[in-house]
Amino acid sequence: MTVATRPAVSAPSSMSTTSTTQAPRSFDLVACERLMRGGSKSFFAASRVLPVRVRAPAVALYAFCRVADDAVDLHPGDGSAVPRLLERLDRIYAGRPDADDADEAMACVVERFAIPRTLPAALIEGFEWDAAGRRYETLEQLLDYCARVAGTVGAMMALVMDTRSPQALARACELGCAMQLTNIARDVGEDARNGRLYLPRAWLREAGVDADAWLGQPVFDSRIASVVQRLLDAADGLYARAEHGVGALPRDCRPAIQAARLVYAEIGSEVKRAGLDSVSRRAVVGGRRKLVLMARALGAAVLEPASRHRRLEPLPAIAYLVEAGVAASRPRARLSPHGNFYQRTLWVIDLLEQVEQRHREAAASGTPRVSR
Numbered sequence: 001m002t003v004a005t006r007p008a009v010s011a012p013s014s015m016s017t018t019s020t021t022q023a024p025r026s027f028d029l030v031a032c033e034r035l036m037r038g039g040s041k042s043f044f045a046a047s048r049v050l051p052v053r054v055r056a057p058a059v060a061l062y063a064f065c066r067v068a069d070d071a072v073d074l075h076p077g078d079g080s081a082v083p084r085l086l087e088r089l090d091r092i093y094a095g096r097p098d099a100d101d102a103d104e105a106m107a108c109v110v111e112r113f114a115i116p117r118t119l120p121a122a123l124i125e126g127f128e129w130d131a132a133g134r135r136y137e138t139l140e141q142l143l144d145y146c147a148r149v150a151g152t153v154g155a156m157m158a159l160v161m162d163t164r165s166p167q168a169l170a171r172a173c174e175l176g177c178a179m180q181l182t183n184i185a186r187d188v189g190e191d192a193r194n195g196r197l198y199l200p201r202a203w204l205r206e207a208g209v210d211a212d213a214w215l216g217q218p219v220f221d222s223r224i225a226s227v228v229q230r231l232l233d234a235a236d237g238l239y240a241r242a243e244h245g246v247g248a249l250p251r252d253c254r255p256a257i258q259a260a261r262l263v264y265a266e267i268g269s270e271v272k273r274a275g276l277d278s279v280s281r282r283a284v285v286g287g288r289r290k291l292v293l294m295a296r297a298l299g300a301a302v303l304e305p306a307s308r309h310r311r312l313e314p315l316p317a318i319a320y321l322v323e324a325g326v327a328a329s330r331p332r333a334r335l336s337p338h339g340n341f342y343q344r345t346l347w348v349i350d351l352l353e354q355v356e357q358r359h360r361e362a363a364a365s366g367t368p369r370v371s372r
Contacts, residue, residue, distance in 0.1 A: 061153075063102040066102070071127075088103060089124065095111065113159050119325070133195075139203075146317070147315075150176035150179055151180075152173075154175050154176030155318075157257075158325065159328070161249055161253045164328075168245050169321070170315075171245020171248070173318035177315070177318065182267050185268060185271055186270075186271055186278050189279035193218065208223055228278055235265075244312060246258055259297035263294070
């Protein structure tokens with residue numbers, strides 16, 4: 001039996017039912033996937049390695065994050081953008097999402113995987129900081145931002161993989177933060193031309209750079225290079241910490257997370273190869289290089305024993321995200337193909353998980369897998 005990606009969280013229109021308050025719609029996973037492909041090619045590439053049971057809700061999760069980011073980022077002067085987002089989030093958690101593919105998909109993921117509201121709410125808070133032009137004096141303050149816009153995504157991905165231990169959640173959050181630091185190091189010039197500066201201002205002062213003056217006329221020099229190098233060093237430290245959590249993930253999820261870690265770290269390596277100039281150019285990892293890294297991840301992650309990994313205290317910036325994820329842990333609800341639209345959609349996800357579990361058990365026992 002082979003399973004296509006689309007049905008994992010997408011319900012056919014015939015499954016829609018009418019309630020007294022709302023007529024639920026089917027949502028289009030392909031539309032969600034287009035948002036991911038257009039938003040983050042590196043994340044999209046790594047997601048291709050995820051098992052079907054995880055890839056579908058992961059795509060849905062990313063689609064909501066992308067839509068929420070755009071809702072704030074594309075309307076910088078609209079002070080009502082964040083309150084409207086929070087209202088949408090309220091409706092998602094009430095099981096009455098807006099008639100939007102991303103919102104309806106997110107509602108299914110939230111219910112199926114018990115995603116605590118603290119996580120997407122913190123993500124939206126990070127977008128609010130962007131809209132307000134928040135300044136970051138120190139690396140610690142910058143990590144507070146990274147925890148919100150990226151650590152939250154790592155935590156939610158861990159929950160989608162049904163990984164809820166404090167150590168695994170902490171490493172997932174830290175991987176998200178590492179990726180965000182890499183993004184910042186890569187996009188220094190692009191951000192500056194858009195009036196944004198994420199490099200720690202204390203580091204800039206130490207390098208002899210007046211942050212506000214430089215922001216008005218961003219140019220690359222050795223002083224900026226030294227700050228970018230420090231940021232990449234901080235990211236590398238977090239990538240190293242994150243590796244201690246890969247072995248705690250389900251075996252079939254490890255290759256994708258290892259691939260994401262390797263591909264994003266390679267972006268930092270590209271910045272270094274360009275002389276740390278991320279002002280006049282933007283580092284890109286080519287498709288062939290991504291394939292090589294994904295192949296390396298496939299071999300390394302599957303064989304990685306969980307026993308090798310050390311216990312590390314979470315960074316202060318992510319501690320509350322870890323606590324929220326652990327507190328939300330609960331047994332899965334018994335699902336049924338009957339009932340309302342959301343119950344049936346969740347049942348489809350659960351059915352796919354059972355199918356893949358049987359495939360893994362068959363592979364472990366040597367029983368041949370039958371395709372139809």
